[in-house]
Every structure is written in C-alpha cells, then in structure tokens.
Amino acid sequence: MPKRADLSDTLCPVGRSAELLGDRAVLLILRELFFGRRRFELIAANTGLGPQLVSVRLKMLVAEGVAERRAYSERPVRHDYWLTDKGKALFDVLYAMRNWAERWAYAPGEAGEGPAIRYVHRTCGTDVGTATVCPGCGASLGYGDLKGEPSPALEAEQTARTA
C-alpha cells in the first residue's frame, strides 16, 4: 500500500486518537500492558503477533510517549515495557471497548456465565459490571481503581497461548 495517510495534524480528537489506536497490533499490545504483561516475548506470544511487528509497534509507542522501555536486568541486559501516564490514560478507551464487546460481540452463552472479564472496584470490592462510576460507592473509575478478573474460559485461552 502507499504510505498511509497522516492524521497526526488533524484538529479532530478522534482523528488523532485513530492515528494511534486505529491499529490492531497497537490495541493488542496495549491490552497486554494493561494486563501487566510487560516482556517482549510474552506480548508476542499472547497477541499472536510476529516479533517484527511487536518490535516496530513498541518503538512507536515509546516514541509517542505512551510506553517506556526499562531495563529490568543488567547482565544479561533485558528490557521490558511500561505504560506512562499518557498510556495509562488510554485505559478508558480499552475499558469502553471491553464494555461494548461484552454487550454486543458474543453469541448468547458463548462466554459462559457472566462477562469474559469481571471488573471489581479495588477500594470497595463492588463488581462494577460495565459502569464508569462505581455502583457501590459512587467513585469514578479509571486505571488503578479496577481489578480485572478473567473468566475461567478466558484464562484457559490465555495460558494455552503461552504454552
């Protein structure tokens, strides 16, 4: 394909986000980072993306200030990737995607009982369902406030990929 059109200078905020997020690989990598999988190989394994693509996208995310490369070991030198504040702020987008999918993207009963990922408010323990404000205590919910618990079926799928 020809060079993809550049949206980074549009004044439209959705266009600007689309420049970053309108990419399957980026979305999947962000998912991994939000789930606490920071190592290159784990990210590649869990997303099913080739190492080339993972490499290119991680560099892009670092360049955009969304992720950060850190050494977690000298001798041997090993690096992993962490979300910056700018990256953590993307949680709301992924959470909205999850909310939409839980409601619209599964055939009846396909995900077993209940949602594929259950989110619980850390401070009060309430299952928040798909809310953006805690139904228990009324606090607004962002990254760090929520604890995601994959269903047994989803967990099985994930461990199968790493094996």
Added chain:
Amino acid sequence: MPKRADLSDTLCPVGRSAELLGDRAVLLILRELFFGRRRFELIAANTGLGPQLVSVRLKMLVAEGVAERRAYSERPVRHDYWLTDKGKALFDVLYAMRNWAERWAYAPGEAGEGPAIRYVHRTCGTDVGTATVCPGCGASLGYGDLKGEPSPALEAEQTARTA
C-alpha cells in the same frame, strides 16, 4: 501483507473489539456517522479515504450489524448509512478516544482555547467537559445525551475538506 490474523473467535472482549475498531478507516467512518454525515461521498471527502476503502469498510460495517444501508431516494436510487443500536453503542469508545486526545494529543495551545469539540448535555445544558456522568445533573452520558460542538478551528478544517 498476508491475510491478517483473525481475532473474531478470541474470548477476550478487547480482542473482539480490536477486530472491528483496530482500523483507521473504520474509526474515521464511525466518526462521520456519529457526526451525522451519512452519505458516501461526504464520508469519503471528510475522512480523506479513497472510495474503494470506504466502500469495503461500509460493507463490513453493515455485515457486522453496526451500520445499515438505507435508500433515501428512489429515482435516482440513492443510499446512505445509519448506525444501528449496536453501532450507536460504540459512542462510548469514540468518546473515550476524544477525551484522551483532548488531554494528551495536542501541543499547548494547538487547538486554540478550550477543547476541539465541546460536549453539552442536551437535557440540562451543562458543558460536560470530559465526564461520563453529567457534572450538572448527575445523569450518565451516552449517545443521544450529548451534543458535540466543534471549535471554530475544527469547523474550518472540516468545511475545507468538503470544498
């Protein structure tokens, strides 16, 4: 590229959404539909996408049940595209993208004063900022509750594209 990997059968809700939303063209077309631009040529002009891509993606959105093709005129036969309920539910995702971009994707002062798009709660008139719950009346905010008002600069950019 080889055929892109299929995520439609993963149990992960983010993966499922990514299958649809991890695509620049889809995101831009959805933006147009949410802004009430339903005609093919308008969508192509405002997104800057070629007619081929717009055609393919609209067919995909219709096949996914996110959009619907309607005839708005017989003689000559003319069609346009509307969001279904499943499509309208994606508002939360695009709104989260907008919220993120307003905060993180502009250089200081780049968008002029205030946000690139101002959102106002229709029923109570409050400027909601980037909230998901109305700061004025406490109602939760979804598609239909909000009225988006582009800044003069953004409006200028949009009309420039259609001319």
Added chain:
DNA sequence: TATAGTAACTATGATAATCATAGTGACAAG
C-alpha cells in the same frame, strides 16, 4: 436532443505493511 452534473460506487496498478520463519547477539546454567 445534447451536454453537463450528481451520487454511489467499481477497476486498476504501484507501493508499502504484514505475516511467517529463520537468524543474531549477549549472556547464564549445566
């Protein structure tokens, strides 16, 4: 009647992004 215009597409070819797979460099462990 002829010409131009509008809207929703389809067709084509050049180019670049993606996938799959194999390979590299730096080190540790047995």
Added chain:
DNA sequence: CTTGTCACTATGATTATCATAGTTACTATA
C-alpha cells in the same frame, strides 16, 4: 562447550491501501 533464554533483526511472499480513472443511473439545463 553445549544448550537455553530473551529481545530483538532480516528476509521473502502475500495482500491491503492509496490515487486515479472509469461506470451506472439518473436529473437538470441549454
């Protein structure tokens, strides 16, 4: 001194995307 781990890089086949031109089916104006 061979095997293993981890974070990548290199390569070639395949295909999606862009830009542009063309098509179909009408309406409107001259």
